[in-house]
Amino acid sequence: MSATPVTLIGLGPMGQAMVRALLAAGHPVTVWNRTAARAEGVVADGATLAATPADAVAASDLVVLSLTDYAAMYDILGTATEALSGRTLVNLSSDTPDRAREAATWAASHGATFLTGGVMTPAPMVGTEEAYVYYSGPTEIFAAHRATLARIGAPRHLGDDPGLAPLMYLAHLDVFLTSLSALLHGTALLGSAGITAKDAVGELMSTLAGIPAMLRAGADIGTQIDAGEHPGDLSTVTMMGATADHIAVATAAAGLDPALPHAVRAQYHRAIAAGHGKENWTRTIDAIRAPRLDA
Template identity: 80%
Template sequence: MSATPVTLIGLGPMGQAMVRTLLKAGHPVTVWNRTAARAEGLVAEGATLAASPAEAVAASELVVLSLTDYQAMYDILGDSTDALAGRTLVNLSSDTPDRAREAAAWAASHGAAFLTGGVMVPAEMVGTEAAYVYYSGPSEVFEAHRPALARIGTPRPLGEDAGLAQLMYLAHLDVFLTSLSALMHATALLGSAGVSATEAVPELLPTLADIPAMLRAGGDVGAQIDAGEHPGHLSTATMMGATADHIAAASATAGIDLTLPRAVQAHYLRAIADGHGKENWTRIIDGIRRPRANG
């Protein structure tokens, strides 16, 4: 049985990695990119360059989009909507859950099925055993294309809501980007005392790696939060809040940016002010879920 033809629109590093992975697996791949020169290497490896977005869409039932955002989809396919009927669009671009839902409705209005996806590895890991991708949208549509999509990374379907894969993707990036900012802030804090980044970063990285074990030591933290249980057997909001105060004060003395430490400090101040100082630090989720009108 021959491999499913796939069209891939958008040839940044991620798009190129996906094309190469699909080609290696034997899929006929048609590509299109605003800057056609990006396709030259892929064509040499066996991809077919379409002359237009409409031609690219017409080439395959399965059309994968790897673009900057969802607006780029409209910009590229807006004049090619007649070609969309009967196609499945799989948008692996980053945007908001609401825009993903709007895109699903837009695709349906033109006779196309739609899946939202979030690739959870960098381009160089696409197609490896470590790669995984969240998807959401109609289950029958996903299952029809699971074999081809699995070439990119292990699929993790989340259900029918077109916005859910995008939300999961952003939740992961929420942790990732905040952690990177924290790493740079801590490096700057140490730098204020003459510690080089070369020295600081290796010292700080183990803390990031140790967080999962720290959380597991406290039991099933997620289940406790869902049950509304914050018993105080972990570090309490008061204890963690005191540390947050010290970090903010040290940052002020060092003359470095206070945006991040003050944001963290505010979470603990809120929990303590609401009478939860003796409970687990996880109580800060209440204030995150229900921010006060004036911040």
Template identity: 45%
Template sequence: MSVELSAGLSAERQSKASVTVIGLGPMGQAMAGAYLDAGYAVTVWNRTAARADELVARGAELAPSAEVAVAANELVVLSLTDYDAVFAVLESVEAVVAGKVIANLGSDTPERAREVATWLAERGAGHLTGGVQVPPSGIGSPESSTFYSGPVELFRRHRAALEVLTGADYRGDDPGLAQLYYQIQMDLFWSSMGGYLHAMAIAEANGISAEEFLPHAVATASLVPRLIEFYAPRITAGDHRGDVDRLAMALAGIEHVRHTAEASGVDGALPALLAEAFGRAAEAGDGAASLSVMVGRFRAAARAR
């Protein structure tokens, strides 16, 4: 740290375990708060400085610039919306990133995570990709979890600090892996939540309240873990026998959902997307196969475009 950039940091702060947190949306605020609770010296920075007010009142130090914030500590946690925001910050602090370890906990694609890691490596800095699996309310709980990937030696060096936030699930050296695991989790999450909200729209259109539908929604959702456990070994083995379910049945079922939605005055686009995909697979000869055959069909459709 240069003399100029380290000016103002007390000896007491420099003797503590320390971390910088950049990005003070709800997630970043929760992260900085967890570090304060754990006794860390915390430096924070955000484009809108007022978001740091409560953290400063609790003992955090607000840096006057992103450059000063990055210079303050070896470990820098980024909690930013996407990697466009990440690059905007990193390019503004390029002069001081050498020797730093950037724990990048925002969301974007695996390829963009690799781009950031390469950019930092070319400038003498380390990069750990993180995919946080909980909302801000889960930060600070060891039962929560975050995917990490990147150089294992950096992960080991900073694991204790990372585990202040959540449990740490290391996936491997490839910096894209943490984002890959995160995005496939989010694929399942958003698809599931979209299905619930769409079902709720149909329910309300027909006079059924969220409270009335609640136990039935939970009962249906509780089937999903068991179905995933059933399908996973079959998918691994390439076993798509239609001995338990058939794609043609699923296609008929989703079409009934679409018709019910439209008859209720609810947008039928969501079930129509699935009906289109299932229909293409059935027309290609998979109607008698298990629904699990769609794993390969989704991949084939992308290659055909």
């Protein structure tokens, strides 16, 4: 049986990596990109460059989008809507859950089925055993294309709601981006005392790397949060909040941007004010779930 033809629109580093992974697995791949020169490398590897977005869509029943956001999808496919009927669009671009749901409705209005996705790997890892991708949208459509999509990374289907994959992607990036900001904040804090960024990052990376083991050493915090249980036998809101206070004070003394430590400190202060000082730090999720409107 011949491999399924695939069209891929958007040839940034991620899009190019996807094309090469599909080509390596024997799939005929048609590509299109606003800047045609970006296609030269993948065309040399065996992809076919379409002249227009409509031609690209018409070339395959399965159309994968790797774009900056969903607005780019409308810009590009707005001139190709007649070619969409009967196609499956798989949008692996980053955007919000609500915009993904709106896009699914838009695709359906033009006769296309729609899957959303979030690629949880950098471009160099696409197509490797370590790569995985979240998807959401109609289960039967996902099942029909699962084998092809697996060439990009192990597919994980979250359900029929097209907003779920973007939400999961953003949740991962929420943790990732906040961690990166914390790493740079700690680096700047140490830099205020003359410690080089090289030495600071080397020291601080051990904390980032050690967090999974620290969390596994205690109870299953996810299960406890679901149950509304926050036992403070290993750490408490008051104890962690005191450290958050000290970080904020040290930040001010160093003349650094206080936004990040102030945001963290505020969550502990609200938990303490609500009478939860003796409970676990996970109790601060209440402040995240119900933010103060005047904050």
